Amino acid sequence: MKQGNKVEFNLRESGDTFKSRYSELVKALRQPVGVTFYNVQWPSGKKGAVKINAGSTTLEVDNVLHLSAAQDEAFQNEGIATINVISGISGPNGISHLGARDYLFSALAKLRKAGWAPTIPFGAPRLRGREMLMYKAESGKFTTLDADYVPTLDEWLQLEDLTIWELHGDRAFLKVSFKRQSKSGDPAGLDIYLITYELTSDVNYFRGFVDPLHRGEWxxxxxxxxxxxxxKRKNIERQLSIRGVHIDTGYKDPVAPE
Structure with missing residues (x-):
């Protein structure tokens, strides 16, 4: 039976199991560094759909152009620990900037409803809404934005490519970002937009905080x-508080797995 354009699999399942289930779609590529990538490519005229189960939370993406799931052979028992999904949300003539913004925040709202919670980087200040956006714009420092705050069209057009909204679910972390083709910034114009979803297991996420040479001792x-x-966070928050910026002291960082 010919396989369709939809794939479903689990975070942490064996890459070989995933490949065997979708043998016509999945191409395996083993890198010399010991990482095997399981790739699926869909033509732009027949985009795919992906559902990934991450414990009690799920990630469902449509308009998918490319999927890449990675398994590190050094931690083979962990199965697929990182997944990247690229969604092409533009029509043949592009999509309006307002349409692209609304599409992304509709996707984020669905993720929130499905149980994904906003995540603030450990070294970044605990800000919400527009205050997080303004901090990022004024300081130029890395942080993620609040998935619950929908920027104005002008604010949206000022956002740089690869701006990140981060969430965490059931033993999993998710980064959502976008990329636009044009740099003209014409509010009334059409553009080509891509949305990227990067899903990773909690073990792989926290292991990333330590030196790669000492991953086994993370x-x-x-x-x-x-x-x-x-x-670092405390020092930044102290400076912001002096300026009257509200700090969300009720925010709790995700807990590392035991």
Whole structure:
């Protein structure tokens, strides 16, 4: 039976199991560094659909152009730990900037309804809504934006490519970002937009805080890294508080797996 344009699989499942289930669609590529990528490419005229189960939370994406799932052979028992999905939301003639903004925030709203919670980087200030956007714009420092705040069209057009909205679910973390083709910024014009979803397991997420050369010891080294980021956050928040910026002291960081 010929396979369709939709795939469904689980975060942490074996890459080979995923490939065997969709043998006509999935292409495996093993890199010399010991990482195997399981790729699916759809033609722009017949985009795909993806559903990924991450514990009790799920990620469902349509208009998919490309999917790449990675399994690190050094941690083979963890299965697929990182997944990238690229969605092409533009029609043949492009999409309006307002339409692209509304599409992205509709997707974010669905994720929130499905149980995904906003995540603030450990070293970034605990800000919400427009205050997080203004902090990013004024300071130029890295942070994610609030998935619950819909920017005005003018604010949307000022956002740079690869601006990130981060969320966490059931032992999983998700980064959502976009890329636009044109840099003209014409509010009334059409453009080509891509939305990228990067899903990773909680183990892989927290392991990323330590030196790659010491990945096997991440549990021992993690707390020192998080403590350093907590000091950084505290210093930034102190400066912002002096200026009257509201700090969301009720926000709780995700807890690392044991």
């Amino acid at each position: 549990k021992t080294l993690l707390q020192a890294e998080l403590d350093e980021l907590a000091v």
